[in-house]
Amino acid sequence: MNRTVAVTGVTGFIGKHIVEKLLSRGFVVRALTRQDSTYTADNLIWVRGNLDDRVALTELVRGADCVIHCAGQVRGSQEDVFTHCNVSGSLRLMQAVQAGGHCQRFLFISSLAARYPQLSWYANSKFIAEQKLTAMASDISLGIFRPTAVYGPGDKELKPVFNWLLRGILPRLGYAESLLSFLHVSDLAEAVYQWVIAETSETTPFELCDGDIEGYSWKRLQEIGSRIRGNPVHLIGVPLPLLKLAADVSMLSHRIMRKEPMLTRSKIRELTHSDWSASNFHISKYINWRPEVSVERALRERLF
Template sequence: MKKVLVTGADGFIGSHLVEYLLEKGYQVRALAQYNSFNSAGWLDGFAHPALEIHYGDVRDAFFCDALCQGIEVVFHLAALIAIPYSYSAPQSYIETNVNGTLNMCQAALKHGVKRFLQTSTSEVYGTAQYVPIDEKHPLQAQSPYSASKIAADALAMSYYHAFNLPVTIVRPFNTYGPRQSARAVIPTIISQIATGATLIKLGDTSPTRDFNYVQDTCAGFEVLSRCDAAIGETVNISSNYEISVADTLDLIRNLMQSGVEFVMDEQRLRPAGSEVFRLWGDNSKLLQLTGFSPAVDLTQGLRRTIEWFTQPEHLACYKASQYNK
C-alpha cells in the first residue's frame, strides 16, 4: 500500500479525502491540528487499520520534518480558509498558509517524497476576466486569504523549479457537501432551513460560482497524484458550469420544500473591491491529463448534502442561528 500524508485532515475536504484514499487502499497518515481537547475534528470516532492520526501544526518546521518521514505522497490541505476572518487577522494567514507550505515543502524535499500536491483555491483568480477560467488566467489577490494562497502556490512551485520537488498545484473551485463549515453559503442555508428559519440574512447573492461535490474534488486529487504529466503543472478541479448564488439558494429552497425568505444584510457584504463576482472553471486540462471529469451534478450533490445535514446528530454540530465568519 502506498503511504500518503494528508495535512488538514480534520477539516471538511481533508476528512473526505482521508476516507476516499482509505477506500482506494492507501495507507494514510492524517494530520489534525493540535488542540487541548484531543479532537481530530471530522475524523473523531473514525477508525481504520490503515489510518494513523497525528496531532501538530504545519507552522512548526521540526514537526513537519518528522511528519514526512516514510511518506511517498503529500496531499497538503492544511490552511486557514475563511475569507472574512482574513480581513481581521491577515498575519495568521501568512503564518499558516505561506510559512506552513514552506515547512511542508522543505520536509518533503528532505525525505524524498515522490509527489507533493499543493492545495490552491479558485479565489486566487479573483473575478473572472474571461470564462471559463483556465489555468492561464491572471491571478488577482482580492482578499488577504487569496493573497496568502497565491504566495503559497508560488512557493511550492519554486521548489519544483529550484529543487525538483515533484509538485502539482491542485486548484479546486467551490467544493460543497457534508461536513462543510457553516461559514459557506450552502451549509448555512441548509442548516437554517432545517432548524425552521423563516427568514435568512445573506450578503450579495448575485455572484456566480462553480460548485463541485466533495467526492468529485477528492477523486480529482487522487487521480492527479498518479499522473506523472501533472508534475510541475497547475490543474483546476471544476465542473465547467456556473450558477448564481441566488439561483443556488432557490434550488435548495425548492429541494427542501421551504417557504423561507432571503434578505440582504449589509454587514455580510465583502469590502468594496474584494468580492469575487464570477467563477466558472475550465476543467479541460484535468480531463486531458487524467481522463477525469466530475460525476455528481449540482442537484444530485445538493440532495446528498441536504440528506446529511438534516440528520439530527449532524445538525446538532452546527449553530444555525449564529453568523459564522
C-alpha cells in the same frame, strides 16, 4: 495498494474526506494532527505536531511517496495570520519533503480565490504559496488544485445557506448578476485520488468545480430551490453596508473572545466578487476525473 501518502489538515472538513478516500483505496496514510484523535483505521498513522514543528514534519513525510497538503488558515483578523500558516507553513513542509529525499510528489490544495489575490488576505496568501512552492519544487513533482466553494457532510459554511434555500429563503451577497460555482467534497476527494494514481507532472494550477458550464447565478439557484421545494424561494439581497457592519462586529468579537474571525472586510471583498465561475477543462486533460454531484442533485438528495 500499499503506497504511503502523508496528509496535513486531516481533522478539517476537506482533509477528512480525502483521507477516507485514500484509506478506502488501500493507501497507508500518515496524518499530521495538533491534538490526539480518537479516529482510528487500518493503515492510518497519526503524527503529532503542526506546520511550525520541523521535527514533526520530518516524521510526517518519512517513507511517504506523496504529500497532500490540505492544512490552511481560513480565519484571521490580519494578513500575517494567513501568511504564517498558508505561506510559511507550506514552505516548511516542502523543505521537509526535500530534506527527506524519498517523496517525489506534492499536491497543494489551494483555492479558486488565488485567481484574484487582490481580493482578500486569504486569497493573496494562497497565491503567494503557489508561487513560492513552484519556485522551490525543483525535482519534486508539484500539483496545485484550486477548488471552488466546497460543500458536503461536515461543512459548516455552505450548509446553512442550502438549508435556508430549501426553506424558501436565499440571501444574496454581492451583485445580482454574479456567477458562482460549487464542488461537492466527495468529488474533490476523488480528484485527489485520481491525481495520486495518474502521476501527472503538470504544475499549472487546476481549477475544480462541479462541471456546470454555465456557472450558477443567484437567479438560477433560486429556480433550483423552487423546483425542489415545489414552492417559491425568496431571493433577498444583503446590502453591502450591512455586511461591513457584520464584519466589524465579527472583528470586535475576535478581540473579546480571542478567536480568529471568519467574516472581515477583507473576506467580504472576496465573497462579493462578481465572477466565481470555473472550468474543469484543464484538469480533465491530465487525470481521469469527472465530477458526479451537481448542486441540484446535492439539494434533492440532501448530500450536505
